[in-house]
Amino acid sequence: MPQEFSASTVVLTNGDTIRGSLMLHNELDLLLVTMADGTVRTVPALAVRTFAVSGEIMRFDRLPPQYLNSAAFTPARVRRRWHQVQRARPFLVYAWNHDRDYATSSAPAFFERLNGGPVILLRRQQLVQRAVPWSDATMASGYMMRPAGTPYFYTDVRELLYLGTPEGTIVALRRPKRDLLAYFPAEAAQLEQYAHAHGLDFANSAELARLVDYANSLRQLTASAQ
Incomplete structure (x- = not known):
């Protein structure tokens, strides 16, 4: 599942800079950038030097089930399907073996930068869709009516953490x-x-x-x- 952002600045390896709303396909290490003229540019990690995003778009109708009855998420807020998180987030590109310890090759991949350096804490997030049976007690809600037995799908976030070394390698x-x-x-x-x-x-x-x-x-x- 891709992550969506309302704004981005992408610096390419050829020195060009492009801007626009962005979809990050982490599983493919691929960016889809919607330019100001409405065209969509597909950019693989191989062509990216660095990029930054802001305005992550979160879907309230795909929250984990434990939040559905929380006071922070009233029916009116849940009906507002989209929410934007404005924090700016920088990303870097490193060669990665996809955590295969004995792999003989690696490929460029996107990692979110979480600190300063020279040793950098890096993160990769994976959005995973999970199903919870509607009969589960945590799903009781007066404003989310569904037929008995209908599963509720929500989005879970899995984090993978790494260190980026001054030598340009990564440590899981x-x-x-x-x-x-x-x-x-x-x-x-x-x-x-x-x-x-x-x-x-x-x-x-x-x-x-x-x-x-x-x-x-x-x-x-x-x-x-x-």
Whole structure:
């Protein structure tokens, strides 16, 4: 399933820049950019240097079931089918082996940048459509009437996290805490202390980004002292 954004700026490898609304097909590493004149340009990762998006379009009628009875999502809000999240999000392109450890080849792929650097926390999101039986107790709702037994489909988001190294390679964070501490062995003890002192969760991508930035600062301090 593609992610949709109302605005984007895409810098191509040939130096050109294009702008417009954008559909990101993560499974294909492909962009569909709708230009100002209404034409749609198809751009593979191979042709992209970097891009940034904003105004992610979220469908209220595809929310996970636990949100349906939440006060934050009243019937009127659910009937507003689309919602735009305006936060700007930068993306980079790295060669990726699709997490096949023994692969002999890789291909350009899109990764969202979550922190500063020089070691960068990267994320790939996958939108997955899941079905929940309408008889499930969590689906009880006075404004979402469906025949008995009709499944409700909602969109779940799966995150894959990586480190982008200064050398231009990526390291998969399959178990974020274990793998991050393994990448920063000299800083591991201080990282754990910092996480504990500030209540940071290695499994939370936003908090993990803070930890990577902290690890970068520790490594830079050590380098400058030598």
